[in-house]
Amino acid sequence: MGKISLLVMILTICVSCGGKEQNSKNFDSEEMIIRLSEIDIKPEHLEEYISILKEESRASVELEPGVISIYPMQLKENPAQIRILEIYKDRKAYESHLETPHFKHYKTSTLKMVDSLKLIDMNALDSETMPMLFKKIK
């Protein structure tokens, strides 16, 4: 086998390796459930709440293929105000998330720590942006 044809073959396989990964994450933006959760925590419970939420969001992203993002943030000027960007592949993925042991544990154990909770349903403004982000951070 000539050196050049070997190189072409290797490059082709390299590219198709990458392609396969990309295609396996072929999310349909129209089906996604996107939510911004605004949660205010009683300051005396903040440390405990954060530890439970951390555990829950990691478990969700790691264990559930349909959880695209559970990305929790704190307001810099008031860390007791939590915002979470939640993105689920589709309604089925969201409903199955609600039935997981890690979500149930989070929900029951933090109930008393929450001062107010607002779940805001969102639409992505550009259905192409999510695949673009995927491509970008790939």
Add this chain to the structure above:
Amino acid sequence: MGKISLLVMILTICVSCGGKEQNSKNFDSEEMIIRLSEIDIKPEHLEEYISILKEESRASVELEPGVISIYPMQLKENPAQIRILEIYKDRKAYESHLETPHFKHYKTSTLKMVDSLKLIDMNALDSETMPMLFKKIK
């Protein structure tokens, strides 16, 4: 060259192709600028505003290596309320974003369309979550 050694060689190159991509996105969570922008648009300008924002967010993600996310959303129950999750690699990337032609065009052309604007600085609750998300959607 034997078939097996050729296969091993190809696989090794494949893996190193993937590894190179991953390492090039080695973001430092502590350095990131994370912001949730809350923008209310005058309803009569909404269509035009969305078209300009779409263009701006796509250009930013495509052209600027330091823009990790400009992810615009609309409230389902009131599409004139926009939320954008903006993540920049670091302060330098954010400052350079402000100087781009696409941002300047967005800013000046939409000024009259904006009813209210709130820029909320955030901290990621879990500095490990972003790399985890990268890994997940890779």
